[in-house]
Structure formats: C-alpha cells, structure tokens
Amino acid sequence: MVEIKELVKRYPSGQEALKSVSLTLKENTVMALIGPSGAGKSTLIRCINRLVEPTSGSIMINGVNVCDLGKKELRLRRRKIGMIFQEYALVDRLTVMENVLSGQLGYVGFWPSTLRRFPQEVVTQAYTLLERVGLSDFVDNRADQLSGGQRQRVGIARALIQNPELLLVDEPTASLDPKTSRQVMRLIVELVQERNLQCIINIHDVVLAKQFAQRIVGLQDGRIVFEGQSADLDVNVLNTIYGEEDWNISKKKKEDEDDEADIFSMGE
Ligand SMILES: Nc1ncnc2c1ncn2[C@@H]1O[C@H](COP(=O)(O)OP(=O)(O)OP(=O)(O)O)[C@@H](O)[C@H]1O
Numbered sequence: 001m002v003e004i005k006e007l008v009k010r011y012p013s014g015q016e017a018l019k020s021v022s023l024t025l026k027e028n029t030v031m032a033l034i035g036p037s038g039a040g041k042s043t044l045i046r047c048i049n050r051l052v053e054p055t056s057g058s059i060m061i062n063g064v065n066v067c068d069l070g071k072k073e074l075r076l077r078r079r080k081i082g083m084i085f086q087e088y089a090l091v092d093r094l095t096v097m098e099n100v101l102s103g104q105l106g107y108v109g110f111w112p113s114t115l116r117r118f119p120q121e122v123v124t125q126a127y128t129l130l131e132r133v134g135l136s137d138f139v140d141n142r143a144d145q146l147s148g149g150q151r152q153r154v155g156i157a158r159a160l161i162q163n164p165e166l167l168l169v170d171e172p173t174a175s176l177d178p179k180t181s182r183q184v185m186r187l188i189v190e191l192v193q194e195r196n197l198q199c200i201i202n203i204h205d206v207v208l209a210k211q212f213a214q215r216i217v218g219l220q221d222g223r224i225v226f227e228g229q230s231a232d233l234d235v236n237v238l239n240t241i242y243g244e245e246d247w248n249i250s251k252k253k254k255e256d257e258d259d260e261a262d263i264f265s266m267g268e
Pocket residue numbers: 011012013015016017035036037038039040041042043044
C-alpha cells in the first residue's frame with residue numbers, strides 16, 4: 001500500500017508544485033494522475049522515488065517512509081519501484097535483451113560486459129518477460145531498430161525485471177499512435193493484475209485514463225481537486241480539473257446539424 005500524507009514540494013525557485021497532497025493506493029490498482037500542464041503530476045511521481053526531494057510530508061510504501069531513508073536504504077528501496085518513462089529511456093546501441101537486463105543492475109551491482117555474466121535465472125526471467133510483452137522475436141535487435149510501441153514494451157520489461165511492488169509510469173503513451181497507446185495501456189493493466197502491483201500513471205489522455213485506470217486523481221495547481229473511480233470521471237469533473245470547456249463539441253453547431261458523437265462516453 002502507498003500512503004502519501006500532506007506532501008509538499010517547493011522548488012528552490014520558490015515554486016510550490018505540491019501543496020499538501022494526500023492519497024492512498026492499494027495493491028492490484030492502477031491509479032491515473034491527470035491534470036493540466038504544470039499541475040504537479042511529474043513532481044508527485046518523482047517525489048515517490050525521491051528523484052525529486054519532497055519538502056515535507058510522508059510517503060509510506062508498504063510500511064516504510066521513503067522520505068526518512070538514507071542513501072543506501074533508498075537505493076535498496078528503489079529496487080522495489082519500477083519506473084517507466086515517456087521517452088522509453090533505452091540505450092539505443094544496446095540490444096533489447098541488454099536493455100531489459102540493465103533493469104537488474106541495481107542487484108548485480110556493475111555492468112557485466114556479456115550476457116554470460118548475468119546469473120542464468122536472470123537471463124531466463126528476461127526471456128520470459130520479453131515473451132510476455134510480445135518481443136521474443138526481437139531479443140537481439142538493437143533498441144534503435146524498434147518502433148515506439150516496441151520500445152515502450154522493452155521499457156515495461158526492464159521495469160518488471162526488478163520485481164517491483166510499485167510501478168511509476170510517466171506519460172507512457174505520449175509519442176504513440178492511438179491503437180499502440182491502447183495496447184500499451186492494456187499490457188500495463190494486465191501486468192499490474194498478474195503481479196498484484198500498485199501502479200501510478202501520469203497521463204494527459206483522459207479517455208485512456210478513464211478506460212484503463214480504476215482510480216483517478218485530478219491535480220490542479222499542486223492540489224488534489226478530484227479523487228474517485230474512473231466511472232465518476234464525467235464532464236463536470238473535467239471542468240473541475242481543467243476549467244470550463246465544452247468537451248464534446250469541436251465546432252459551433254448549425255441548427256440543423258446532427259449532434260456530434262459524445263467522445264467522452266467512449267467505452268462506457
Ligand atoms: N526543477 C524545477 N524547478 C522549478 N520549478 C519546477 C521544476 N520542475 C517543475 N517545476 C514547476 O512545478 C510545477 C509543476 O510541474 P510538473 O512538471 O510537476 O507539472 P506536470 O503536471 O507534470 O506538467 P506537464 O503535464 O506539463 O508535464 C510547474 O509550475 C513547473 O514549472
């Protein structure tokens with residue numbers, strides 16, 4: 001379980017990106033963080049594994065307050081937190097297999113120059129994960145030979161090889177086409193369920209958030225302005241989070257024109 005209490009982040013510039021944020025996340029749950037640009041979503045995700053240092057408050061992950069951890073303890077704890085980034089953060093010149101194995105470096109402790117230096121069970125686990133994410137035919141391909149969707153799948157396998165308890169996912173679909181975005185979101189949700197993980201996804205696409213996350217947290221100007229189930233995410237809630245907008249109409253309607261599709265009811 002993740003329990004965040006009264007989390008504040010003030011950057012040295014004086015910008016208060018998080019203003020007393022509190023939330024709880026249980027196992028087997030995907031939580032989507034939505035909100036306008038600058039609301040504090042990335043800051044919140046990065047505070048959880050202390051890539052950004054919180055100013056005050058507490059972040060309990062399975063009973064441990066990560067804000068209290070010293071350098072060494074933090075390094076150990078981070079092994080239990082998988083991170084999936086927007087731009088994949090793969091090493092282009094390495095193969096798919098080497099990129100996945102690099103997720104284990106926290107455990108192995110140094111960069112083994114050949115696969116043979118990784119314990120056999122780790123290499124076997126990497127093969128199993130690559131099969132699970134649909135990349136068994138690309139094991140030896142260089143990362144820069146892959147499509148965006150395939151690269152994101154490598155990123156997912158790399159995060160999972162550390163056997164994390166918590167997955168932090170930052171804009172996983174930002175550079176992907178709509179179909180690939182859905183496939184990546186579906187894969188993440190399935191893996192969270194299969195492995196009984198907790199998962200927080202920072203995502204701009206509210207339709208994907210509504211379709212794939214169970215819980216939604218809406219941030220605005222560093223504060224939570226909505227927390228609920230995805231079914232509760234309706235036009236009124238969108239107005240609260242992003243400000244007034246006619247979410248279903250793309251242009252002014254002529255009198256005799258048919259109603260436009262209700263984009264936001266997709267998948268309901
Ligand atoms: N390193 C930094 N130093 C100073 N201010 C920062 C820093 N990083 C972010 N901020 C500020 O903190 C606020 C929250 O930024 P953050 O990136 O967390 O928002 P976000 O919701 O993730 O935005 P986006 O959706 O555009 O990525 C913004 O006002 C931003 O300018």
